[in-house]
Amino acid sequence: GQNIDQPTEMTATEGAIVQINCTYQTSGFNGLFWYQQHAGEAPTFLSYNVLDGLEEKGRFSSFLSRSKGYSYLLLKELQMKDSASYLCAVSLSYNTDKLIFGTGTRLQVFP
Amino acid sequence: DTGVSQNPRHKITKRGQNVTFRCDPISEHNRLYWYRQTLGQGPEFLTYFQNEAQLEKSRLLSDRFSAERPKGSFSTLEIQRTEQGDSAMYLCASSHGTQEANYGYTFGSGTRLTVV
Numbered sequence: 001g002q003n004i005d006q007p008t009e010m011t012a013t014e015g016a017i018v019q020i021n022c023t024y025q026t027s028g029f030n031g032l033f034w035y036q037q038h039a040g041e042a043p044t045f046l047s048y049n050v051l052d053g054l055e056e057k058g059r060f061s062s063f064l065s066r067s068k069g070y071s072y073l074l075l076k077e078l079q080m081k082d083s084a085s086y087l088c089a090v091s092l093s094y095n096t097d098k099l100i101f102g103t104g105t106r107l108q109v110f111p
Numbered sequence: 112d113t114g115v116s117q118n119p120r121h122k123i124t125k126r127g128q129n130v131t132f133r134c135d136p137i138s139e140h141n142r143l144y145w146y147r148q149t150l151g152q153g154p155e156f157l158t159y160f161q162n163e164a165q166l167e168k169s170r171l172l173s174d175r176f177s178a179e180r181p182k183g184s185f186s187t188l189e190i191q192r193t194e195q196g197d198s199a200m201y202l203c204a205s206s207h208g209t210q211e212a213n214y215g216y217t218f219g220s221g222t223r224l225t226v227v
Contacts, residue, residue, distance in 0.1 A: 033215050042202060045215030087153050097142055097206050101153030
């Protein structure tokens with residue numbers, strides 16, 4: 001089976017840095033995605049990693065280690081609007097964009 | 112382009128009734144996906160289309176579920192004889208479907224189904 005693990009909940013303070021971890025054990029691997037989902041809304045794409053290393057996009061960065069089956073999403077200079085669920089998802093193969101999602105990490109940012 | 116559009120946004124139905132949802136993808140996207148999401152969980156894959164061809168169906172998609180994408184444009188997801196366990200958010204997404212354009216899906220706002 002496919003297994004993607006993330007912490008269920010995290011809290012942080014406005015202006016701080018938070019790291020959300022994701023570990024995966026899947027039958028195939030063709031990239032890892034992070035999505036942000038505000039309550040009651042659709043997920044929105046944040047980042048994509050297919051090679052090892054760090055991808056930086058403004059306040060958000062994502063890291064991947066394929067040998068360890070591990071990724072993290074780093075959020076800097078947290079803002080109240082960053083309170084949301086963060087979903088880690090793995091693409092299993094080149095032939096399909098089908099994604100296997102983790103259960104998501106609910107982040108609450110406090111003033 | 113207004114993104115991925117799903118209708119209706121909310122649907123309340125009685126157990127045993129049939130329901131149909133519609134998804135209009137981004138026009139230049141040739142892949143279309145249906146996912147189901149329950150509270151506190153990540154989206155679960157149901158099925159996907161490349162143009163009009165349905166290429167994969169999850170085991171989650173029982174005989175009561177059917178999806179179509181006639182002419183490779185909009186798609187419909189029908190649930191027959193709804194059960195309370197079908198209550199969930201049904202998300203549609205579309206993508207370019209090419210490795211070079213792997214910028215992730217664009218999701219629609221979803222249809223929230225409540226079966227009473």
